[in-house]
Amino acid sequence: MTRVLVVDDEAPILRALKINLTARRYEVSTAADGASGLAAMARERPDVLILDLGLPDMDGTDVIRGVRGWTSTPIIVLSAWGQESQKVAALDAGADDYVTKPFGMDELLARLRAAVRRASPAPDEPVVVTGEFTVDLARKRVTRSGADVRLTPTEWQLLEVLVRNADRLVTQRQLLQEVWGPGYQTEANYLRVYVANLRRKLEPDPSSPRYLLTEPGMGYRFRP
């Protein structure tokens, strides 16, 4: 299910969006100001952010920059009519789309669909195979010699990031950021623990890995 975070300080709009989006089978969470919006982004990792520019505590473009600092989650911006310079600033700060209030719900929903579709251009290779195990990104399943391998949520997220960047070196910072969120960029401990777990479950010889390689001092690399 697609998860949407709505950040707006006007309660009626918040309620209207929540009702409409929930009816369309989106999973909706909300925040009423910029600071708690940023916090919610990090905590809940929604698939899309709908952001009102007229927040009480922060400038809207600063919120956008705060989000863009660590993720490319699509951002749809809401704002009052006629503030064209704001539009430009928001788009340049990294917003993906812009809707002017008052807006039609149908238009917003269409833009939402477009944003989600753009963000997931992954009909490409949903399943990756190695000599030892196979990873099915779409089904979120891992099998090894025919049998399913049980992964915890964190283990799966970590593996997913590595597999999506197959053959690429993924920095420790990047891994921590994408799995645990910003603010964990120094907790390299977690990586050691969870990479060890994955190796134990996936590698033929966990102590001399063939697929989940560590690049000392830099990060990890998945080799298909």
Added chain:
Amino acid sequence: MTRVLVVDDEAPILRALKINLTARRYEVSTAADGASGLAAMARERPDVLILDLGLPDMDGTDVIRGVRGWTSTPIIVLSAWGQESQKVAALDAGADDYVTKPFGMDELLARLRAAVRRASPAPDEPVVVTGEFTVDLARKRVTRSGADVRLTPTEWQLLEVLVRNADRLVTQRQLLQEVWGPGYQTEANYLRVYVANLRRKLEPDPSSPRYLLTEPGMGYRFRP
């Protein structure tokens, strides 16, 4: 340079866009109806398509579907005010963005930048080759005659700075600053040690380097 194809049947709008976009250093080509627009897409492979929905010969959403059949080039749609159902149909057909006429040129330009930015997340030159070895910046990988070369973090950082400034002289100060940070700008020792390491790992004859050259008294230079 970014290439834009504008498809619109109204000559004044076509001219205005062409003038404004050209002034912004876009490379602009035009078409006046859907059929020639599709032909131009296939022929010229622009980086972005700006499409007016009100064309004389075809329905706008059909043009979008025709384009989406074979490429994911960003599409920005133009249309008259108030036709909300059209907007929805266009976005669902695969358009990336939507601008209502009359529109401000600044907004269109901002949306254009956003579309291009989304489409090309990799403005880098990811791989550099020499006669002896290849450096893949994106994958953070160095191969020499087919085999991977193991570099330590510091070695890699140093090599990366040199490769990104290929053919340019990089001063010792700059290298020390970018690899070790400010405050190390006098520790020229480090450079000697690590350049020697890199040469040992990459040069065919480390004692008479062909790719990692010393510029006495100044710094170093990478020659691809």
Added chain:
DNA sequence: GACGGGCGCCAAGGACGCGTGAAGACCTCG
């Protein structure tokens, strides 16, 4: 021909990062 600066090279120590096991905190079920 002696001198000195800049560079290449080597080797040793100390610091740092990684893998590992284990224990406590936390959450989510039954």
Added chain:
DNA sequence: CGAGGTCTTCACGCGTCCTTGGCGCCCGTC
């Protein structure tokens, strides 16, 4: 309310990498 599973945190041993100093060589200069 308890039990199982999951996440966090910590300490230890080991291997690697960084730092540092010294030495010799090749230049230029005096």
